[in-house]
Amino acid sequence: MWPFSLQRRYLHSSLCLMKKLKGKTSAEQRWLQRQLKDPYVKASHAQNFRCRSAFKLLEIDDKFRLLQPGYSVVDCGAAPGAWSQVAVQRVNSTGTDPELSRGAVVGIDLLHVPPLDGAHFLSSHDVTDPATHTKLLELLPHGRAHVLLSDMAPNASGFREMDHEKLITMCLSLIDLAEKILRPQGSLVCKYWDGILTHKLQDKLSSVFGSVRTLKPDASRKDSAERYFLARMYRESVR
Numbered sequence: 029m030w031p032f033s034l035q036r037r038y039l040h041s042s043l044c045l046m047k048k049l050k051g052k053t054s055a056e057q058r059w060l061q062r063q064l065k066d067p068y069v070k071a072s073h074a075q076n077f078r079c080r081s082a083f084k085l086l087e088i089d090d091k092f093r094l095l096q097p098g099y100s101v102v103d104c105g106a107a108p109g110a111w112s113q114v115a116v117q118r119v120n121s122t123g124t125d126p127e128l129s130r131g132a133v134v135g136i137d138l139l140h141v142p143p144l145d146g147a148h149f150l151s152s153h154d155v156t157d158p159a160t161h162t163k164l165l166e167l168l169p170h171g172r173a174h175v176l177l178s179d180m181a182p183n184a185s186g187f188r189e190m191d192h193e194k195l196i197t198m199c200l201s202l203i204d205l206a207e208k209i210l211r212p213q214g215s216l217v218c219k220y221w222d223g224i225l226t227h228k229l230q231d232k233l234s235s236v237f238g239s240v241r242t243l244k245p246d247a248s249r250k251d252s253a254e255r256y257f258l259a260r261m262y263r264e265s266v267r
């Protein structure tokens with residue numbers, strides 16, 4: 029059983045959602061019902077994460093141990109900030125554990141990302157813009173990251189193929205970013221929507237990373253085309 033304060037917070041946010049959806053379409057009502065039943069939504073409230081996506085990264089990191097204390101992490105498509113919350117904890121970027129090395133987290137989003145201790149956010153920045161890359165080089169310790177995370181997603185148009193192609197193009201741009209900032213042997217986690225161009229992205233990643241695998245975390249909705257590539261062992265020779 030949750031403490032009373034958490035129950036109250038959950039009830040409050042549920043009521044807020046209901047108020048927002050009053051008079052809205054049946055699709056929106058269905059979305060609300062799904063949110064209220066979703067165990068990851070409940071858990072994100074209980075554990076103070078900004079959204080349920082935190083559990084996707086937690087699951088990936090519990091399995092592959094990508095985020096180590098002292099590491100520098102770039103979080104692409106960071107808003108509202110749940111992946112950055114996970115990264116801050118795991119790389120010890122607030123210095124909470126003085127026994128461990130202190131890492132760094134830089135998040136980027138087109139939207140505003142509310143401040144978070146231990147993270148530096150580049151709000152209103154486009155990950156694909158070379159000017160953003162220049163800022164990242166300045167912000168990262170030694171201008172390099174150990175891990176590049178991307179949970180980026182374009183606004184869905186509803187046309188599955190078009191959205192798929194758009195997201196694949198965004199993921200491909202991460203390879204250019206990796207060339208500028210990723211350390212040799214570094215890792216990349218990127219979200220994509222499965223479709224006809226998935227192999228193109230996989231081939232490109234395989235050309236610059238020693239290992240590439242596909243992940244579908246439990247927290248990723250079963251009925252969604254969402255997948256993640258985990259690419260490890262970035263090759264030094266490409267720079």
Ligand SMILES: C[S@@+](CC[C@H](N)C(=O)[O-])C[C@H]1O[C@@H](n2cnc3c(N)ncnc32)[C@H](O)[C@@H]1O
Binds near residue numbers: 082180
């Ligand atoms: C699914 S949300 C990310 C959720 C985030 N991982 C979290 O845990 O809070 C996807 C985000 O990608 C951002 N995005 C989409 N295209 C982008 C771009 N070109 N540059 C930066 N951010 C982008 C969107 O604004 C959106 O906030």
